Amino acid sequence: MQHTTSVWPMYVSLKKVEKQVGRWTSVKWEIDHLLPTTHEAPEGATLVLLELHKDERASYRLNIDLDNAMLYLVCDEMPDGTWVPALLSADQNVAAGCLEGNTPVLNMLMPEAIACWIEAFITQYGEVEISAHRRKHVDGRNNQGPSSDPLRRD
Numbered sequence: 298m299q300h301t302t303s304v305w306p307m308y309v310s311l312k313k314v315e316k317q318v319g320r321w322t323s324v325k326w327e328i329d330h331l332l333p334t335t336h337e338a339p340e341g342a343t344l345v346l347l348e349l350h351k352d353e354r355a356s357y358r359l360n361i362d363l364d365n366a367m368l369y370l371v372c373d374e375m376p377d378g379t380w381v382p383a384l385l386s387a388d389q390n391v392a393a394g395c396l397e398g399n400t401p402v403l404n405m406l407m408p409e410a411i412a413c414w415i416e417a418f419i420t421q422y423g424e425v426e427i428s429a430h431r432r433k434h435v436d437g438r439n440n441q442g443p444s445s446d447p448l449r450r451d
Contacts (some may be wrong), residue, residue: 298334302418303349305411306334308342309370309382313405326380328370328405345370347411349418355425356388357415371395376415385419387415 298306312329315322330339338344349357360366371384371390382383386392392402413438 298332298344298346300335302421305414306337306345307345307347307385308332308334308336309345309385310339311380312344313374313379326372326401326403327341328403331368331370331405331408343382344384344386347387349387351417351422353388353390354419354422357392358419360387360389360422361407361415363411366412368407369395369403370405370412372401372403372405374401374412395408 298304308330309328310330311326312423314325314327316325317323328340332339332342334344344414366387367388367389369389370382371392372380373383384391388408392404396435397404414445
């Protein structure tokens, strides 16, 4: 697969690290290799796509403007406890959503070449205004909240 303006195929391999904590053994997974497909695939590596989406440009901008921009590797957990790379993203919202669903996510510092590629993507499709939408604190299911109080006078 070829590198394009919105897709960058990568070879990703993980390593299992076991640490002894007192009497207990703790297992942790780490990214061992992350290489573009222009390189030879490391042994045991999985082909994963880093794909950019126009509707995630604001999240990419927030990420690459940080001192420590990150990439997020979403993994599938096999029945035997092994993690397999499934998705690579530069959007922290994708990572947060996966973590909320108990899907394993590893993060790593973003290589500068990827940050430049994302910057070019944002430039090509235009900046998106980043704004926080404030909502009234209303529980629509129970019709409760400040805007539903009949005795409230503004």
